[in-house]
Amino acid sequence: ETGVTQTPRHLVMGMTNKKSLKCEQHLGHNAMYWYKQSAKKPLELMFVYSLEERVENNSVPSRFSPECPNSSHLFLHLHTLQPEDSALYLCASSPTGNYGYTFGSGTRLTVV
Amino acid sequence: AQSVAQPEDQVNVAEGNPLTVKCTYSVSGNPYLFWYVQYPNRGLQFLLKYITGDNLVKGSYGFEAEFNKSQTSFHLKKPSALVSDSALYFCAVRDTNYGQNFVFGPGTRLSVLP
Numbered sequence: 712e713t714g715v716t717q718t719p720r721h722l723v724m725g726m727t728n729k730k731s732l733k734c735e736q737h738l739g740h741n742a743m744y745w746y747k748q749s750a751k752k753p754l755e756l757m758f759v760y761s762l763e764e765r766v767e768n769n770s771v772p773s774r775f776s777p778e779c780p781n782s783s784h785l786f787l788h789l790h791t792l793q794p795e796d797s798a799l800y801l802c803a804s805s806p807t808g809n810y811g812y813t814f815g816s817g818t819r820l821t822v823v
Numbered sequence: 824a825q826s827v828a829q830p831e832d833q834v835n836v837a838e839g840n841p842l843t844v845k846c847t848y849s850v851s852g853n854p855y856l857f858w859y860v861q862y863p864n865r866g867l868q869f870l871l872k873y874i875t876g877d878n879l880v881k882g883s884y885g886f887e888a889e890f891n892k893s894q895t896s897f898h899l900k901k902p903s904a905l906v907s908d909s910a911l912y913f914c915a916v917r918d919t920n921y922g923q924n925f926v927f928g929p930g931t932r933l934s935v936l937p
Contacts, residue, residue, distance in 0.1 A: 713866065717866075752929075753930070803867075811915075812925065813869070814867040816865050819864065
């Protein structure tokens, strides 16, 4: 375990469903990130939270809605997704400085 | 803006042979460079980083990387490959002149053949 825990590990949802992905870290990091990893595409940075404030939103469709209630928890709320949203969603956290990211194991999302 | 290139989608090497996974970058300031590895259905795991200091950086599992400023490269190397090294490898860079976030390369799949 890396210290960053993502749940669920796998999720299958219909296009009309509403679901949430959860990320939790107890490493004392103060920044958290959502990445999307699709087959044969580079990692896409979706959202960045620093000290619980969203500091970056890379033109992500509104059907993805992040929430960071405290420095240890990060959610990604999903609604009315499309099949092309099927991917591995990775959460990461980092301290300030140049220490790099610690990643969770990801949630494999399939939209049917 | 910062960018990272990994020119090889796939690298194949025989077990016991040396391996190299290439990475080149572009930044306007000084680079912070990282290598990560990803095993199937897992997140990315940190291997090593270059921030400053010696150009040759040693990391986890016997991997090392050499920072070459003139060639803007940060190639990952290992003297003797293991079958268990087979995975997806990502190079990442942060430009000190451009925010706090890292940019990841597209990844290189390494296959070590027994």
